[in-house]
Amino acid sequence: MHIAEGFLPPAHAIAWGVASAPFVVHGVRSLTREVREHPESTLLLGASGAFTFVLSALKLPSVTGSCSHPTGTGLGAVLFRPPIMAVLGTITLLFQALLLAHGGLTTLGANVFSMAVAGPWAGYGVYRLLRRYDVPLMVTVFFGAFVADLSTYCVTSVQLALAFPDPGSGFLGALGKFGSIFAVTQIPLAVSEGLLTVLVMRLLVQSSKGELTRLGVLLTTRGPKKQAVSAR
Amino acid sequence: MNRNTRINALLLLAVAALAALPLVLGLGDHKEEPFTGADAEAETAITEIEPDYEPWFSPLYEPPSGEIESALFALQAAVGAGVLAYYFGLRRGRRQGEERALAARQDPPAED
Numbered sequence: 001m002h003i004a005e006g007f008l009p010p011a012h013a014i015a016w017g018v019a020s021a022p023f024v025v026h027g028v029r030s031l032t033r034e035v036r037e038h039p040e041s042t043l044l045l046g047a048s049g050a051f052t053f054v055l056s057a058l059k060l061p062s063v064t065g066s067c068s069h070p071t072g073t074g075l076g077a078v079l080f081r082p083p084i085m086a087v088l089g090t091i092t093l094l095f096q097a098l099l100l101a102h103g104g105l106t107t108l109g110a111n112v113f114s115m116a117v118a119g120p121w122a123g124y125g126v127y128r129l130l131r132r133y134d135v136p137l138m139v140t141v142f143f144g145a146f147v148a149d150l151s152t153y154c155v156t157s158v159q160l161a162l163a164f165p166d167p168g169s170g171f172l173g174a175l176g177k178f179g180s181i182f183a184v185t186q187i188p189l190a191v192s193e194g195l196l197t198v199l200v201m202r203l204l205v206q207s208s209k210g211e212l213t214r215l216g217v218l219l220t221t222r223g224p225k226k227q228a229v230s231a232r
Numbered sequence: 233m234n235r236n237t238r239i240n241a242l243l244l245l246a247v248a249a250l251a252a253l254p255l256v257l258g259l260g261d262h263k264e265e266p267f268t269g270a271d272a273e274a275e276t277a278i279t280e281i282e283p284d285y286e287p288w289f290s291p292l293y294e295p296p297s298g299e300i301e302s303a304l305f306a307l308q309a310a311v312g313a314g315v316l317a318y319y320f321g322l323r324r325g326r327r328q329g330e331e332r333a334l335a336a337r338q339d340p341p342a343e344d
Contacts, residue, residue: 002271006287007278047319053312057305060251061267065260068270100304101291102271160274164281174281181273188254192247199243200316206236207323 001071001114001156001182002096005104012163017109020086023117027086034084041080044204044211048076049088051200055193056092056115062185070193071152074145075200077120078127079215089116114155123148137205137217138198145197149190153182 008016035042055072062068076085090112096102103111127144131137157178166173204212212218233241253259260266278285295301 004271004275004287005291006289007275007285010288043319043322046315050312050315050319054309054316055312057309057312059269059305061254061260063254063259065254065263065266066270066273067267095308097291098293099295100301100308101294104289104291106289156274160278164278164285166281177277177281178274181270181277185270188250192250195243195247195250199240202236202240202243203320207320207327 001068001111001153002093002103003107003110003156003160005097005101006106007104008107008110008159008163010106012159013106013109015109016107016113016159020109020112020117023083023086024090024112027083027090030081030083031087034080038214041211041215044208045080045084045088048079048085049091051075051197052085052088052092053095055196056096060189060192062188064180064185066181066185068153068182068185068189070189070196071115071119071149072193072197073115073120073152074123074127074141074148074193075197077124077148078141078144078197078201079212079217082117082120082124085120086112086116089120110156110159114152114159118155119148119152122151138201141201142194142198146190146194149193150183150186153186154179157182 031045034045052072052075055070057069059067059069071089073085073089076088090108093103093108093111093115097104097108097111123144123146126147127140130140130143157175160178161171161174164174165171166177169176201217205218209218255267295304
């Protein structure tokens with residue numbers, strides 16, 4: 001989903017930058033508030049960022065005969081809500097743009113929008129929706145991560161199709177082209193990401209019950225607040 | 233192996249299988265260059281749609297070779313994995329410490 005450096009026309013690059021900026025600024029505020037009010041969550045925040053770091057470095061082969069990578073943003077979105085994930089995702093993208101020539105500074109706005117804003121929000125939305133219908137936690141986590149991953153690549157396809165409409169078939173033709181490169185490749189990877197996110201969530205449930213209860217991921221039937229305090 | 237560990241192992245196995253299957257089944261064989269990055273394919277598609285398009289900005293720093301690039305990617309994954317391992321190790325240690333302290337409090341003479 002990394003649009004390469006210089007591969008978006010200036011007007012598009014600026015527009016996506018403007019679109020992403022408020023989410024990142026709001027995210028930085030949420031992040032500092034979270035750290036100030038709950039210093040104990042710093043470790044788990046670090047772990048969520050680390051998960052994105054690992055997953056977005058893993059380039060995996062897919063059914064289309066090309067390689068792509070997961071995003072790892074679903075976990076942080078479910079744990080800390082999407083605004084905070086916008087910051088963690090931006091840090092990852094900045095690292096890759098500056099050191100790996102993967103993505104770029106001029107396309108940072110667009111890449112942040114797809115991976116750190118749209119993906120986390122879409123995944124979080126699905127997670128919340130499924131939770132409302134009492135779907136088991138791990139199933140909601142799987143679909144949250146799956147949707148966060150896949151929607152990121154769909155947004156990238158839209159971004160490229162907007163910038164480079166096909167001369168013959170227009171926006172939709174280009175969308176089909178970029179979609180077949182990104183979205184189809186991504187389906188099995190999104191499944192992998194869902195499974196890995198479930199794995200990490202299972203480990204978290206085993207190791208960090210108190211933290212998950214405070215964040216509202218785990219619900220306890222008897223006095224959730226007290227439970228969170230005593231479990232720490 | 234208890235049930236939890238078994239489920240976790242199965243999850244990892246499923247991910248490994250999903251990654252290995254395209255390779256084993258030779259799903260990249262129809263391509264000139266199998267298993268290239270989707271990002272690079274998108275760049276090719278852009279130049280197909282708009283042959284005159286010139287990237288107007290180039291990366292400030294580019295890894296000088298594929299080796300350096302893979303080293304930096306490995307570094308990225310290693311940093312992430314390290315932080316995750318630290319987190320889970322710390323949690324596990326803390327929990328064990330708490331359990332031990334609790335056991336010692338309930339049953340003091342058991343300690344030698």
